[in-house]
Amino acid sequence: MLEDWNKRGDLVRILVARNLKIRYKGSALGFFWSLLTPALTILMYAIFAHILKFNNGQPRYLEYLVGGIIIWGFTAGAMNDALFCIVGNANLVKKVYFPRLILPLTTALASGVNFLLTFVPLVLYLALDGGLDLSRGYWLVPAFVFQLALCTGICCFIGTANVFFRDAQHIVGVGQLAWFFLTPVFYYPEMQIAAFPAPDPLKFLVFLNPMTGVLAMYRRGLMGLELIPREWAAAVPASSVWLSGLVCLAALAAGLAALNAGNRKFGDVL
Amino acid sequence: MSEKDDRTVAIEVDHVTKRFRLSDAGRSLKAAVLDRVMRRRAHEFTALDDVSLRVYKGETVGIVGANGAGKSTLLSIIARTLTPTSGSVRTHGTVSSLLELGAGFHPDLTGRENVMLYGSIMGIKASEMRRKFDEIVAFAGLESFIDQPVRFYSSGMYVRLGFSVAVQVNPDILLVDEVLAVGDADFQRRCMDKMDEFRNSGKTLLLITHDLNTIRRIANRIAYLSHGRLAGLGDPTLVTDRYMSDSVMKESMVVDDHEWGEQSAAHFTSAAFVDPKTGEEKTKSADCPTDDPVFRLRWHADRRIERPVVGFAIDDSISGRRIFGGNTQISGHEIPFIEGDGSIDLKIDTSTLQVGEYIFSFSLHSWDHKTNYHRLEHTLLLRVQNRKWFDGLVSLPVSWSGPNPPET
Numbered sequence: 001m002l003e004d005w006n007k008r009g010d011l012v013r014i015l016v017a018r019n020l021k022i023r024y025k026g027s028a029l030g031f032f033w034s035l036l037t038p039a040l041t042i043l044m045y046a047i048f049a050h051i052l053k054f055n056n057g058q059p060r061y062l063e064y065l066v067g068g069i070i071i072w073g074f075t076a077g078a079m080n081d082a083l084f085c086i087v088g089n090a091n092l093v094k095k096v097y098f099p100r101l102i103l104p105l106t107t108a109l110a111s112g113v114n115f116l117l118t119f120v121p122l123v124l125y126l127a128l129d130g131g132l133d134l135s136r137g138y139w140l141v142p143a144f145v146f147q148l149a150l151c152t153g154i155c156c157f158i159g160t161a162n163v164f165f166r167d168a169q170h171i172v173g174v175g176q177l178a179w180f181f182l183t184p185v186f187y188y189p190e191m192q193i194a195a196f197p198a199p200d201p202l203k204f205l206v207f208l209n210p211m212t213g214v215l216a217m218y219r220r221g222l223m224g225l226e227l228i229p230r231e232w233a234a235a236v237p238a239s240s241v242w243l244s245g246l247v248c249l250a251a252l253a254a255g256l257a258a259l260n261a262g263n264r265k266f267g268d269v270l
Numbered sequence: 271m272s273e274k275d276d277r278t279v280a281i282e283v284d285h286v287t288k289r290f291r292l293s294d295a296g297r298s299l300k301a302a303v304l305d306r307v308m309r310r311r312a313h314e315f316t317a318l319d320d321v322s323l324r325v326y327k328g329e330t331v332g333i334v335g336a337n338g339a340g341k342s343t344l345l346s347i348i349a350r351t352l353t354p355t356s357g358s359v360r361t362h363g364t365v366s367s368l369l370e371l372g373a374g375f376h377p378d379l380t381g382r383e384n385v386m387l388y389g390s391i392m393g394i395k396a397s398e399m400r401r402k403f404d405e406i407v408a409f410a411g412l413e414s415f416i417d418q419p420v421r422f423y424s425s426g427m428y429v430r431l432g433f434s435v436a437v438q439v440n441p442d443i444l445l446v447d448e449v450l451a452v453g454d455a456d457f458q459r460r461c462m463d464k465m466d467e468f469r470n471s472g473k474t475l476l477l478i479t480h481d482l483n484t485i486r487r488i489a490n491r492i493a494y495l496s497h498g499r500l501a502g503l504g505d506p507t508l509v510t511d512r513y514m515s516d517s518v519m520k521e522s523m524v525v526d527d528h529e530w531g532e533q534s535a536a537h538f539t540s541a542a543f544v545d546p547k548t549g550e551e552k553t554k555s556a557d558c559p560t561d562d563p564v565f566r567l568r569w570h571a572d573r574r575i576e577r578p579v580v581g582f583a584i585d586d587s588i589s590g591r592r593i594f595g596g597n598t599q600i601s602g603h604e605i606p607f608i609e610g611d612g613s614i615d616l617k618i619d620t621s622t623l624q625v626g627e628y629i630f631s632f633s634l635h636s637w638d639h640k641t642n643y644h645r646l647e648h649t650l651l652l653r654v655q656n657r658k659w660f661d662g663l664v665s666l667p668v669s670w671s672g673p674n675p676p677e678t
Contacts, residue, residue: 007393008390008393010389010390010394010395010396011387011390011391011393013390014383014386014387014390014396015387018376018379018383018387022378089376091374091375091376091377092374092376092391093351094346094351094369094374095349095351095367095369095374096349096351096367096374096388096391096392097349097350097351097365097367098391263353264353265353267346267351267352267353268290268291268352
């Protein structure tokens with residue numbers, strides 16, 4: 001599955017560009033939507049947060065929330081695109097041979113490129129609002145790498161599953177919502193750790209949810225927040241975030257295995 | 271094939287079998303789980319059955335066969351878009367393919383974007399593709415449409431661009447499925463020129479077509495697929511002849527018991543091989559397990575017919591040439607009369623026949639040959655195998671003596 005990768009650079013580039021192009025196909029503003037959508041999202045939350053006063057008395061809750069939503073958007077976007085990364089390219093898969101991994105990989109990469117674009121208005125907003133703290137910005141590197149690995153694994157797995165079982169799209173929709181609530185996107189990690197049904201020495205297992213660790217790393221890098229909330233720092237070691245990293249890599253491995261297993265029958269079924 | 275083994279192999283198909291599970295496509299999870307729980311056996315369809323084939327570098331090989339014989343499946347397996355159920359395929363060199371009339375275009379992308387995409391799939395650098403680009407577009411004759419999404423293309427335009435790009439990426443091996451069937455006369459001629467050029471530059475071409483005249487002209491060898499099996503491989507004329515005689519025979523089998531002469535006074539009810547071990551009667555075709563197969567002819571006569579004659583004829587399936595014919599009268603085996611149901615056995619010594627397939631016809635007529643009651647045309651196929659090698663159609667009894675002493 002991995003042969004000839006030196007020759008595949010152009011193909012990866014072209015397919016990533018195509019995925020991005022199709023996303024904004026026929027729209028007048030094109031790529032600007034990648035910048036505009038998050039900017040408008042931020043504006044929307046700012047307005048309604050002001051009107052409804054839903055900041056729970058927490059300082060900088062709005063920044064926390066918007067950051068979380070934009071970071072979550074990378075994973076959610078990859079999950080949605082994953083469904084059709086193979087089924088939607090049936091004409092290619094049936095007629096030319098190339099390593100099939102290219103399809104989920106470029107889908108995840110396109111989602112990643114789109115995310116990096118949405119990152120721009122987020123950073124601008126945080127800078128304007130005074131919440132930006134890039135002194136530990138190096139955390140952004142493992143955060144992005146692990147999230148990209150996770151998304152590639154998800155794309156392989158969901159893309160393959162959708163070839164064989166068309167129910168996948170419904171399951172993905174519900175699963176994504178459940179995962180969203182299990183992840184500290186709009187609430188704080190201390191609430192997640194407190195609610196996690198395990199004795200204190202085992203509380204670190206909340207990081208089995210890969211997005212828990214990924215979000216903690218992003219928030220550390222962007223806003224300087226602690227990896228582990230202060231009140232849990234004694235019970236949960238900071239190194240637990242690497243557990244999430246490991247789960248991301250495991251998801252990648254599982255996705256590759258699923259793709260490899262399904263690969264033999266793509267031509268038969270599509 | 272052993273005498274050619276020093277040549278470079280371009281495509282090696284090794285005992286490839288492909289089975290499709292008819293229930294796999296677009297299943298719901300519920301159906302999949304139910305099948306598993308109920309242990310329902312999926313309905314399987316064997317598209318290719320133990321096919322082995324070697325194509326040498328620089329060769330042009332045609333694939334012929336009826337619809338559903340497995341031609342496209344074989345090409346897809348060589349192109350690696352399908353994986354064989356068992357067996358393996360090896361290709362040496364870059365492979366470009368035109369399967370089911372398309373190179374694999376994305377309908378939403380423009381012709382230009384699709385050409386660049388195809389090039390990158392073939393592992394060609396974008397800079398090199400840009401150099402070839404004008405030539406590709408010119409060959410397809412699509413200059414004014416190249417920046418339109420291919421979803422607006424007519425089927426002819428689609429095929430033209432597909433063929434153009436598949437050839438211009440300059441592969442070592444080109445696989446083409448029925449491209450000659452589409453496109454106008456001008457494009458077909460340019461396709462042929464292009465393929466000639468391709469072959470002359472020492473490249474390998476594997477071609478599916480129903481155009482037997484063309485394929486005979488351009489192919490070095492032809493593979494004939496029948497019901498997923500390789501039914502013939504070799505000389506273009508011989509193999510296409512066999513393919514044609516097979517399809518003719520299949521047709522005549524359907525309408526074979528047309529009656530002529532005196533209507534329905536007597537007719538054959540069956541013609542069959544008698545299995546020497548089980549005594550079972552096989553009415554379609556048979557491998558010849560013995561050198562003296564027995565045929566059983568059954569008839570029904572509405573009234574008493576005095577001294578009828580039963581005749582037979584054996585034709586070579588490839589050339590259609592009559593190999594041998596005879597009847598009960600010539601053999602001196604007089605049938606006094608027939609009335610109602612009856613049967614007769616005919617044993618033929620086939621040990622002198624060449625390896626091949628032979629078609630049998632039978633007739634029932636009067637002693638004076640003036641009344642023909644029934645004729646079964648091309649009704650049975652006999653397959654002769656396992657012969658000591660000899661040249662020609664029949665092995666005649668020979669004996670040698672000598673060497674003779676020098677004459678003085």
